[in-house]
Amino acid sequence: MSHEDDILDDLFHGCALAAFLDQAAEQKGPPDMEATRRRAFAYYEGALARKNGPVR
Structure with a gap:
């Protein structure tokens, strides 16, 4: 498993x-x-979007 x-x-x-x-x-x-469960995935998707920035 990677970092x-x-x-x-x-x-x-x-x-x-x-x-x-x-x-x-x-x-x-x-x-x-x-x-x-639905709320957790929504939070996770939002956190990933903020972490990764806008899609180019």
Whole structure:
């Protein structure tokens, strides 16, 4: 596994944690699993876009 793979794994797990916490706060309790999954991927895609810059 390359160093870049490690960074992406950490980025995804950070996004997943943020999604879990945000979803739990929004629902005021245990978060819905599917809503959390969708939110985590949205956060991850946004983070990757910011990290990689605009597509040329």
